[in-house]
Amino acid sequence: MATDEDQHVSAGGTTPPPEGPEDPRRRDYLAIGAVAFAGVGAGVIAIPLVRQMSPAADTLALSTTEIDLSAIEPGQAIKATFRKQPLFVRNLTPKEIAEANAVSIADLRDPQTLEERTKTGKNNWLITLGVCTHLGCVPLGAGEGENKGPFGGYFCPCHGSAYDTAGRIRSGPAPQNLHVPEYTFTSDTVVTVG
Incomplete structure (x- = not known):
């Protein structure tokens, strides 16, 4: 009986045996290499x-504001x-804090407590954007x-929105409280906004 090698030889010379399937490990290596090369590229x-x-360094410098609080008296x-927007920084008196805390949250259009609008332990410092939430006055x-309005906070002369001492909307067309930006106290007398 003839073997495979004998059949190749008898067919008229020497021919190499037929090639088997390609080595799968080599194919996987090439695929992984191509994907890695594409990822690096x-x-x-x-x-x-x-x-x-990314913003330039001079733009980043404008994105924060540092405020010295030491000269702002209570009230x-x-x-x-x-x-480029107005910012209000207010040092609330104990009386103003008590008035703000006495307001029923259910009576507010945009319900927030004074505690939610200030930092823990620093609830006398109210920092808000000075832009009415109605049309931006x-x-x-x-x-x-200046006229503080009927609630002792802020009054918008454009359309009559009145805010209380916590910067919360109490009357008028404004739909929301004055916005509180992100800020951190870097010391007892300095705050960085932004």
Whole structure:
């Protein structure tokens, strides 16, 4: 009986035996290598694009505002700017804090407590954007002698929205409380907004 090798030889010369299936480990290695190479290439292309979209250092400097609180007396408010918008910083008196805490949350259009609008242990410092939530006018009440409205907080002269001492909407067309931006106390007398 003839073997496979004999059949190849008898067919008229020497021919190599037929090739078996390709080694699967080699194929997997090539596939993994191609994917890894493509991933590295995508990363090399993506890194400059992501860096290009990051804000410049001078823009980042404008994105925060540092405020010295040491000169703000209890009951006084100041106006500052944050990202080109007015910012109100108010040092509430114990009486104003008590009035704000006495308001029933169920009576508020945009229910929030004073505690939710201030930092724990620093509830005398109310920091809000000075932009009425109705149409974007700047409310009165942060400057000396300005109309604080019927609730002792802020009053928008454009359409009559009135805010209480916690910056919460109490009457008028404004749908929401004055917005509280992100801020942190960097010391007892300095706050960084943004």
